[in-house]
Amino acid sequence: MRKEAEAQVELAKKRCRDVIDRIEGLPASTKITASCRRTLLKLAHSELTFLCRCCSSTSSSSSTPLNLSNFGSVNIGHLEAVVHLLQQPFITGVSRVCKPIPLSTLAPHPHGQKTDPCLKIHVHVDIVCTLHRNPVWIIVSDRNPKYISWSGSSCGSPYKRDKSKGLKLRIQQVTAAARSAVALKPSSVILFFSNRNGLSSIVCDKLKDEFGATEFQLDFPVLDFNFDLSEEAGEWTNVLVARTYQEACAFEIKVSDTRNTVLSSESDVKDSSLGEAAVTEKDPFVSTEHTEFFRAFSNLISGMEFYSLYLKNGESAQVGSLLGQSELINFDTTALIALVSGISNGGTPKLLATPESELRQRFKGNYEFVIGQVMSEIQNPILVELGRTISGKRVIICESVRSEFKELVLMCGGPNEKLRASQLLNCLTVVPNSPSERMMNLPTTRKLALKNKVVFGTGDYWCAPTVTANMAFVRAISQTGMSLFTIEHRPRALTGD
Incomplete structure (x- = not known):
């Protein structure tokens, strides 16, 4: 078992190094800013350092269990999915990646409750870019679909990243923030699931019925990666999956934007x-x-x-x-x-x-x-x-x-x-x-x-x-x-x- 776990760690470290190479080689057509590139590299290097440190700490004692699930958070799958999107020709004008967006105005509470005016409101967005000539926010999920639930615990502030919150609450938070944003206001929010296989029909139907989401048809080429699935990780974005993207899917939720009515009328x-x-x-x-x-x-x-x-x-x-x-x-x-x-x-x-x-x-x-x-x-x-x-x-x-x-x-x-x-x-x-x-x-x-x-x-x-x-x-x-x-x-x- 220990050898198998060590092999998993080495595989994760190899994926980190590969992601670093891909970040450094992102095409100029993305118009990605130097700041965004530094953010991605920092995250990838941090993940690699984390894996190396955990591996080193357990190597001194052969009796210490070695299991990726014991390491807490392994985000390499999420980074792979983000970088995969950034490599696509339809993504341009990348101005922000993997950072929270602070809002200048208070977004309404998803359930109509009053929000503490002293609370600094922000939402986490994986990619802020231009897609097919329109500004969009992209939220990336690399989580094992069977662990994506529609409803979750709604205790605490809706503007804090809560492991127990469901997909519905997070979408309410993001769409409310998108509509209240000013300079960064997107025309739509794109939800990208890197592995739809197992994504329940209930979740798909809820996205369409409650948020008016439509499936966003994008051509995601199959990469020459094919890693084994690991055990599930508890976060929305934190799970390692096979890198084929054959089952990837995306949903688009339109954000009210009057400028588009000119071209769509x-x-x-x-x-x-x-x-x-x-x-x-x-x-x-x-x-x-x-x-x-x-x-x-x-x-x-x-x-x-x-x-x-x-x-x-x-x-x-x-x-x-x-x-x-x-x-x-x-x-x-x-x-x-x-x-x-x-x-x-x-x-x-x-x-x-x-x-x-x-x-x-x-x-x-x-x-x-x-x-x-x-x-x-x-x-x-x-x-x-x-x-x-x-x-x-x-x-x-x-x-x-x-x-x-x-x-x-x-x-x-x-x-x-x-x-x-x-x-x-x-x-x-x-x-x-x-x-x-x-x-x-x-x-x-x-x-x-x-x-x-x-x-x-x-x-x-x-x-x-x-x-x-x-x-x-x-x-x-x-x-x-x-x-x-x-x-x-x-x-x-x-x-x-």
């Missing part, structure tokens, strides 16, 4: 009758005298799904379902500048052939910045990169971006850059400034400037990732814990071409 508006819902205007900035553009630029905009559309205030809801038929992508001003810049459109040889003194006179203190962009363009042409990003998608910009872009091009752009800007504006859908509530509830600071909150918040409102080179703002957002779907591009400047 049903409408019979067709392309041919678009004029009834919005006004297609000829932008006076747009020139039609010239029709020849650089080939790369023309190929890029021809790959977009577009029509010229300018939405007036109050018309968003009328055409929301029409926009929802395509995958949307939001551009900030930096992305528009990058598309029309002379650097991006074949101007690098001319710039490199220009005397340094002339370039320094033209770009002043930005000379090194511009030359850096020229060298970057030679190595990796940005129109190729952005072309892959926007191909087949409908690009939207808000009114603020449209105005700022036109002003910058008029002041700093050359004839060719103005011509490309004119063509580009005719291919974009301009939507009213409509920043999401959660974005506007963030405090306005030097790093979180109002104009940026409007631009990125409008993309968030339309569930569209924002393409940007403004990584200072993106980092400031991640530091708040908010999950925001963004796509980074390398900056380009107007050159007067």
Whole structure:
């Protein structure tokens, strides 16, 4: 028996080391913050240290029983499930992992009882991220399904993690917190069970009947792990299971969020009758005298799904379902500048052939910045990169971006850059400034400037990732814990071409 227990411990230690390797190799597409990665590594190393210490303490005495169940808490299965989710391509914008979320306002007691105002309220959420363009909270259960009960002891505070509480009470706590959250408010709460085999039909039916949960269809590939099941552990997340995820399942509980009604509303508006819902205007900035553009630029905009559309205030809801038929992508001003810049459109040889003194006179203190962009363009042409990003998608910009872009091009752009800007504006859908509530509830600071909150918040409102080179703002957002779907591009400047 002791040898068998020792083998279990060694297996658990091997799983810890493997999880550490997987955390360090999480794909860049998750946009996971450095802080989240450190949290996961700390948990994994802590678990490995715990196992090594327990194994060492019992090795000195052969008469000491060695059993994982005697060690108290073995969380490696839970960490494996969390990391497995983070490896999936549909998970992006990871801003918080395996931490409690403190709430700025009191969430209502699930049973209507008064809550102590001095109590610091928080809920534990395993992953705060963006899933299919929507902000979500994910709760991960790796517990043996036969030990998941619907009802449990409700004594004590509902906001304290109680081993005896049932699944119902925990969901009440999390959904109440989600609805009362402000900047971190999710559009839905996802419950992920890594092993549905044995999850009772009663629990499934209760989730659907009492919380309106729907099964969330996700493709969870089978990993090349296949460990033996261990004895049950008493916590919601603490049990070791086979690592195949063949029986994994997920449920989604919607959180009230008015911004999604724009894209989910049903409408019979067709392309041919678009004029009834919005006004297609000829932008006076747009020139039609010239029709020849650089080939790369023309190929890029021809790959977009577009029509010229300018939405007036109050018309968003009328055409929301029409926009929802395509995958949307939001551009900030930096992305528009990058598309029309002379650097991006074949101007690098001319710039490199220009005397340094002339370039320094033209770009002043930005000379090194511009030359850096020229060298970057030679190595990796940005129109190729952005072309892959926007191909087949409908690009939207808000009114603020449209105005700022036109002003910058008029002041700093050359004839060719103005011509490309004119063509580009005719291919974009301009939507009213409509920043999401959660974005506007963030405090306005030097790093979180109002104009940026409007631009990125409008993309968030339309569930569209924002393409940007403004990584200072993106980092400031991640530091708040908010999950925001963004796509980074390398900056380009107007050159007067």
